Amino acid sequence: MKNKYAKITLDGLIFNNPTFMLVLGTCPTLGLISSASSAAGMGLTVVVILTLSNILISAMRKIIPNAVRIPAYIVIIATLVTLARMVLEKLVPDLYDSLGGFLALIVVNCIILGRAEAFANKHNVLESAVDGLANGFGFTCALTVMGIVCEFLGNGSVFGLKIMNFTVGMFATPAGSFIIYGLSIALFTYIMDVFMRSRRVKENRLARENLLDKNPEGGAKELAAKEV
Amino acid sequence: MTAKQFFKSQAFKCIVVLLSILLVCGILLTIFNSLFYVSAEEKFDRAVKKIYGKQVETVEIKLTDEFTTKFSNSSVSEAYKVVDDGNYLIKSTGKQGFGGDVTCWVVVRMDGNTVAGAGNIAIDKASGESYVSKIDKSELAQFSKIEYTDGFEYELGKDGKDFIATGASYTMRAISNAVNGAIAFVSVNSALITITGDDAQ
Incomplete structure (x- = not known):
């Protein structure tokens, strides 16, 4: 049981990270990562909306007929986004202004609809909530890290705090964001590749040792046959 | 069936x-x-706080058909006289943005009865402008740094190279139009504004 939730969490955060591994939610990523605070704000808004939409869709999965599931999901997500807009405009107007048009575009963010279709309508409420939180935080972390890099290079600041005077203006624009996004995907994929390879090597070594421990003669022959 | x-x-x-x-x-x-729900009064208070950092006393100038505007690519919807410093706070909408108009609160600085240039600016509404968040306070502060003479118009790429380095140059053009419209509104209607403003006080 514990492993199940750990797997869902790790999948959302790392192994199936929506930004780096599944390349979802690209529009707000490119539009907002030139500022770390905007990127973090967008990420946290998505966490709330994704978690709530996953919970609601999972709770209603047995009521909603299959034929109208997509319109139903869209109505639920659009309502949540509109509610989030109202709350942000009233309580956090600076964040509302900085997110601009991208806040309304969360309705069509493919991470939210994707998780609803791929996960929430097949799993129970608690699992869906964990999946929403994990994917949301995976998206937030990715956006914030890229936002820090872009803001540092493009404006010489991090979260609005000036650090250096030397800047490369391109990184404050979506073109620079695109380059940082591509490099981040490459780096993340490389790290995951190295990690997965080392894990496979470790698993193979353990399997080999187990086989040899149980049956030294037969195991050695079996291994030799496998290697051939 | x-x-x-x-x-x-x-x-x-x-x-x-x-x-x-x-x-x-x-x-x-x-x-x-x-x-x-965010009311119009609350939005106005927020704009004033953004511009002045505190609440200031203002007197609304009732806009009538007598007021004229010099530019076709901007329009003025609200105007206030700031009692504390004698400047004007104008709500001006600039056209030619990226897929939409940009509405700004523009402080028109006064030197006696003549316009001395643009002061602080705050963006009120920017429908369809997806890169409006690229324009921060430092970008908007450029307008007040440029020397103003009567009849002067702010123009992108001419008055300061940073005007086009935001990544949101279309939005910046709409803001320039809004600022030009606000200044022209005050300078063209200065006599009318003063009389109406004094009446209001």
Whole structure:
């Protein structure tokens, strides 16, 4: 049981990270990562909306007929986004202004609809909530890290705090964001590749040792046959 | 299909479910709208606080048909006289943005009865401008740094190279139009504004 939730969490955060591994939610990523605070704000808004939409869709999965599931999901997500807009405009107007048009575009963010279709309508409420939180935080972390890099290079600041005077203006624009996004995907994929390879090597070594421990003669022959 | 068959059919279930979801969502939105509605007064207070860092005393200037505007690519919808410093606070909408107009609160600095240039600026509304968040306070502060003489117009790429380094040059053009419109409005209608403003006081 514990492993199940750990797997869902790790999948959302790392192994199936929506930004780096599944390349979802690209529009707000490119539009907002030139500022770390905007990127973090967008990420946290998505966490709330994704978690709530996953919970609601999972709770209603047995009521909603299959034929109208997509319109139903869209109505639920659009309502949540509109509610989030109202709350942000009233309580956090600076964040509302900085997110601009991208806040309304969360309705069509493919991470939210994707998780609803791929996960929430097949799993129970608690699992869906964990999946929403994990994917949301995976998206937030990715956006914030890229936002820090872009803001540092493009404006010489991090979260609005000036650090250096030397800047490369391109990184404050979506073109620079695109380059940082591509490099981040490459780096993340490389790290995951190295990690997965080392894990496979470790698993193979353990399997080999187990086989040899149980049956030294037969195991050695079996291994030799496998290697051939 | 008989009525009984219809009420037992999958199509009827789909309609009921979708309508129920719509109804619940509509009720939720209505409740939230009444709880979190941002009134025009609240928006104005926020703009004033953004510009001045505190609340200041203002006197509204009632706009009538007598007021004229010099530019076709901007329009003025509200005007206030700031009692504390004698400047004017104008709500001006600039056209030619990226897919939409940009509405700004523009402080028009006064030197006696003559316009001394643009002061602080705050963006009020920018429908369709997806890169408006690229324009921060330092970008808007450029207008007040440029020397102003009567009849001068702020123009992108001419008055300061940073005007086009935001990544949102179309939005910046709309802001320039809004600022030019606000200044022209005050300078063209200065006599009318002063009389009306004094009357209001």
